[in-house]
Amino acid sequence: MTVWTPMDDGFADLSSHDTFTSGAPHNTFARLRREDPLAWSDFPGGKGFWSVTRHADIMELNRDNKLLSSARGIRMEDQTYEEYLARRTFQETDPPEHTRVRTLVAKAFSKPVIALFEEQIRVLCDEILDQAFQSREMDAVKLIARQLPMRMLGRIIGTPEEDLDWLVEKGDALIANTDPDFTDHVLDKTDTDAYRFMPFRSPAGADLFDYAKRLMEDKRRRGDDSGVLSLITRPDAEGNVISETEFRNFFCLLVAAGNDTTRYSIAAGLHALAHQPGLLADLQSGDGGIWETMPDEVIRWASPAMYFRRTATRDFEMHGKQVREGDKVLFWFVSGNRDEAAFEDPMRVDFRRTPNRHLSFGQGGAHVCLGMWLARLEVRLLFQEFAKRVRTIEQTAPHSFLRSNFVGGIKSLPVRITLQ
């Protein structure tokens, strides 16, 4: 399948959220990889930034957190130091500080511990598809892709089922803070100054914080120390406990990150099934080996976290360009994932692609996605159950993309299916 992005003449403005409403500008990324692999962009919202677009360069630079730090912000937008302190999570720290928090939660998200959720997730997939397929025509993002990560998040955090819709609505308002479909406080269009100390500069951060505090108090009262949140509120070996701000930000990170990335991966996978002939049949071929490789290909194809930013801690030169201390440097994972030098036929979905050294999880650096095993498992099980039931899937009306230069994905996908 080729992705035709008519708005993209090869010189798209990467700083504009509107650019991404027709999908990621792959023509522009292809040109940058070819002609200008360390490209400067002006940014109307603040200081300009560098874009790293080649797979090999991202891998090389991502490892070097002494040269390129996460501790001055990880988005394109500038932050004051006060805003940074108020809003940071361990995503916005470097080793060894990052490592301290990471090791607290690493086991809970490790492959064998996540694998224990398999049957639970399969049951959820069954329920979701039962419900979605009550009609043969549906918005596959709303009724399928959005549902699974949302319900799993509830299990991981330990929230009651009835709170999930509210929770995900708030999570959407945080991470999709540039899309008027998801928030009334659109980041680049309304005055969000009052929320500058809130996660994602969004009032939803405050609502989530109150919720998280209540949840933890309830759990404490009941003597319930299960779940991921208890891991980070427990004192560490030296007796340190995290501050309320740190806890709030970690909770918001879980709600936001554990939600939309997997949703947009599933959405991209369903879109591919509807457009690339043979993919669904491939899943139904009876060859179990395909399930080892397909989740990573779906996640490569989707690249929902399109970039993360670092900040140069000293001057350096690369590709004939001079990067200065304090300059913002963006790793465009979405571009690395389509790099012709790293992938054969990168614009094609190949569920058997191996090896598949994609960058969707931020591979090659300390901040590699904590939830990657959960994401892979959710994608595998959803598509396994989908392939058992569905005979055909076709798109019935145009899809639409999230308005965001940060998180990329299809937010609505009207489809018609026939069952086996």
Next chain:
Amino acid sequence: MMAHITWILPDGRQIAADVADGVNLMNAAAMANVPGIIGECGGCLSCATCHVYVDEAWQEKTGEADGTEDAMLDATDAPRRDSSRLSCQIVAGPALDGLVLHVPG
């Protein structure tokens, strides 16, 4: 200088490579295409996907995991053993010439 390193796969197959001094053995395994050693975080102690069992004869020379590596060894896919190390934290050098590592099944 190079150190001769051998990886023994769960099915008994062996892969060997001469690894330049100073290269960590997660990167060396990636270059030698050793299946089962992934190294998702590039050697930053964030992922535990380069887990190996050090052959008994070599455990003294490679030493024991400590600090963050020790903590991350609780997050490996295959069960942790006394001989468990994250191979990104083992660096090739003259003392390890001939080292044998077992890739977990």
